[in-house]
Amino acid sequence: MNRAEARNKRIVLVTCPSVARARxxxxxxxxxxxxxxxxxxxxxxxxxxxWKGKLEKAREYLLVMKTSAKQLPALENEVKRLHSYDVPEFVALPITEGSKKYLSWLNESATGPRKNRK
Structure with missing residues (x-):
C-alpha cells in the first residue's frame, strides 16, 4: 500500500460520557x-x-477508530445516532503512513454498512 492509499484511511476520535456508551x-x-x-x-x-456560554469540565472516555475516508459520512451518522450528547465529538485525522499489512487489513475490514454480525 503506497502513501496515496494510506491517505484514504482515517483515525477518528470520539469522546463518550461512560465506558458503557463507548462500548x-x-x-x-x-x-x-x-x-x-x-x-x-x-x-x-x-x-x-x-457549552451554552459556560465553562464545563467532564470526565470522558476516548474512542480511537480506524476507518477509510469513504466510510466517514456513515460512521459519523452512526456515532450521532448512538451517542447521548447533542454535539458529540467526531474528529477525523488522516493516516499518512503505516504498516502495509495493517493498512491492507484496515482496507478489507472497513467495508461499509452491513447487517450486524454476532
Missing part, C-alpha cells in the same frame, strides 16, 4: 463495517469546553 458505539461501528478497529481508552480524560 456500545465501538461494537456497533465494528460490527457494521464502518470501522475496522476501535480502541477504548479506559482511563478517563478530563475535558474542558464551553
Amino acid at each position: 456500545k458505539i465501538a461494537r456497533a461501528v465494528v460490527q457494521t463495517g464502518l470501522a475496522a478497529c476501535v480502541n477504548l481508552i479506559h482511563s478517563p480524560v478530563e475535558s474542558f469546553y464551553t
Whole structure:
C-alpha cells in the first residue's frame, strides 16, 4: 500500500460520557463495517469546553477508530445516532503512513454498512 492509499484511511476520535456508551458505539461501528478497529481508552480524560456560554469540565472516555475516508459520512451518522450528547465529538485525522499489512487489513475490514454480525 503506497502513501496515496494510506491517505484514504482515517483515525477518528470520539469522546463518550461512560465506558458503557463507548462500548456500545465501538461494537456497533465494528460490527457494521464502518470501522475496522476501535480502541477504548479506559482511563478517563478530563475535558474542558464551553457549552451554552459556560465553562464545563467532564470526565470522558476516548474512542480511537480506524476507518477509510469513504466510510466517514456513515460512521459519523452512526456515532450521532448512538451517542447521548447533542454535539458529540467526531474528529477525523488522516493516516499518512503505516504498516502495509495493517493498512491492507484496515482496507478489507472497513467495508461499509452491513447487517450486524454476532
